[in-house]
Amino acid sequence: MKRLLYFFICFGLLIFWSSCRNDFEFSPSTGNLEFARDTVYLDTVFNNIGSSTYNLKVYNRSDEDIVIPTIQLERGNGSFYRLNVDGGTGNEGSPEEGKFFENVELLANDSLFIFVETTIDIAALPTLDNEFLYTDRILFDGGSNQQDVDLVTLVRDAVFIYPDFQGTSTVFENLNFDVDGDGMVDETSLPGRFLDNTELTFTNEKPYVIYGYAAVPEGETLTIEAGARVHFHADSGILVTNNATLNINGAASTDPQLLENEVILEGDRLEPLFEDVPGQWGTIYLFNGSVNNTINHATIKNATIGVLAEGNDDAVTDKLTITNSQIYNTSSFGILGRATSITAENVVINNSGQSSFAGTVGGKYNFTHCTIANYWNNSFRQFPALLLNDFTQVDESTIGTNPLVEANFNNCIVYGNDNPEFILDQQGDDFNFKFTNCLLRFDNSNLEGTTNYVFSDDTYYDSNIFNEDPDFKAPFDNLMNIGEDSGANGIGSTLFSMQVPFDLLNTSRAATPDAGAYESVILDD
Structure with a gap:
């Protein structure tokens, strides 16, 4: 009874108080x-x-x-x-x-x-x-x-390339093509479509926005002209199929900020908040059987894997030749090679969730005047900036090997914010590599002196410098120019600088060339 009386008293006071308020008179x-x-x-x-x-x-x-x-x-x-x-x-x-x-x-x-x-x-x-x-x-x-x-x-305004929808649904159709080379069309889980003949040249007149994978048909060539801008939606990319070719034909720019002649490949989110966010799109996939792919003066950023090249390691010509290019902010790998052949000159790779360059399942790799760095700070990474191996896991109990025919790194920088920054993981008998006139980060007493890490053996290591500061301008912001105090300054061999006489900014290399993609300069504070 008392509780009921108390309730009515409180309720009455509330009504009286509310009737006296003018707070809700707007x-x-x-x-x-x-x-x-x-x-x-x-x-x-x-x-x-x-x-x-x-x-x-x-x-x-x-x-x-x-x-x-x-x-x-x-x-x-x-x-x-x-x-x-x-x-x-x-x-x-x-x-x-x-x-x-x-x-x-x-x-x-x-x-x-x-x-x-x-x-x-x-x-x-x-x-x-x-x-x-x-x-x-x-x-x-x-x-x-x-x-x-x-x-x-x-x-x-832009040119939009996107697949058809599956019937009346809002789900894109998947690509179907001969995946395993048996002459039969296979279904894949990659959304996308094949480019038609009118779409095989990307110009610089308008940006391109790609949904799903834009696939290059068998025997055809996709040419991307200097100054083109290509934007990818989530889970999208370029796929180059059997006997097809990708040629990215950028050119040197006069303005290092605008990069007016560079080909830029990035995500389709243009807000400043997304400028350096990794993993916004898929990859440039150079599928097993694609041939004579070239990338020159390109910036590839914010992908899951910048370039994925697989197969053709026994071909006469390289699967991929990449020159004067930059690959940044990939959530997995900058360049991932699988039993393939790659030549790289004046290439900078940085900020990768795993390795900036991984040459896996053997193959052939020749890198000259390249900066392979990794200053990833978004999460823990499992692998170093540079990873080489010669095997693949076939099943739970079987490892298959493939020869690492050659892996040469000449006048290069291999560095990062972890240690060591290169790992040579050998399972088979044929594992050939050499570092010449490079600046390398490797300070691990447990590994040094073991197989593949005998740094006094000039069969594999010749005239390298270890663990000296490369003096990058701002590596966490992908500014990989080196200063005059760099450990890479003047350590290069003219044998390789004659092969690549100009650096990534088109500066002539000195008589005593620096290692890496850039000649040293006086850095601004």
Whole structure:
């Protein structure tokens, strides 16, 4: 009985207290809202591809609860922007949804969030160009009380390459081709489609955006011209099939910031937040049987594996020749070779979740004036910057080996933030390698002096320097230029610098060349 009486007393006091409050009597806004910023910049988006979600915080600094009569987009229902005000879309189901809001309440000394997105059709804009600056305004109230915040987005037109959907579903079709070389078409789990003849040249006129794997048909060549920009959606890439070829034909640039003639391959998220995020897309897959692939003056970044090359280690010509190129921020490997043949000159690889370069299951590898570094700091990595082995696990009890015919590293830097930064994992009898005039990081008393790590044996090690600071400019930011105090300064052999007379920046190599892809310079503070 006492509990019941206590309940009615409390309930009555609550009713009396509420009836006396005027906190929920909202006054009209007087145009004194404050905003976290006066312009919301939605970073560059591709034509017809949705943006990320951006936010704007709106403040009521007064001591009164207010109601904002209207919040709307100046372009009205025709605007390509969409708003969400504190979780509401406004006039749901109508053409004004996400465009127009009425009587938005805002408590005294409180704030609300407005979330902004856009998907822009560049063909519907009054000026059709490869790039278009699209703007609008969020209007708060009207008349003398009106306030506004600008919205700005740079839109890029692009060439889109994507597979067909499976029937009426929203799932892309998978690639089907002869995987094992038996003459029969095999089903794969790779989403994508084969490029047609009109798509086998990527120019620099518009960026390319690829969904799934863009596959080069048997016997055909995909040519990517100087200055081209190729963007990949998640789990996408390029696949080069049997007797097909990839030629990336970048050229030296005059502006080291713009890299106007470089071919750049990266993800399709253009916001600064994603600029250096690893694993945004798949790989450039040089499938077993593809031939004479070349990559020159390219930057490959933010992939899972930058380049995956497999097979053809017994071919007369190399599977891949890569020159004057950079590979950064791969969540797994920069270059992964499997029983293949690769020649690399003036190549920089850095920041890989596993190894920057791995030559596995034997093969043939020749690297000259390359910087193979790994300053990965996103997580623990299992492998060093450079990994060589000659085997594969066939099943739980069987290891299959394949000869490492040759693996030569000349005038190179092999370094990183771990130790040691190269591992030579031999299982078979035919394991041939040599480091000549290189700067190497290896300081491990347990391994030094054992098989493959006898550094006094000039059959395998000739004129190398160990464990001296390479003096990279900013390796965690992929600035791999070396300073005058570098341990790589002047240690190179002219025998190899004559083969590669200019560095990655097209600077002539000195009479006493430096190891690595760059000649040393005076570094800025």
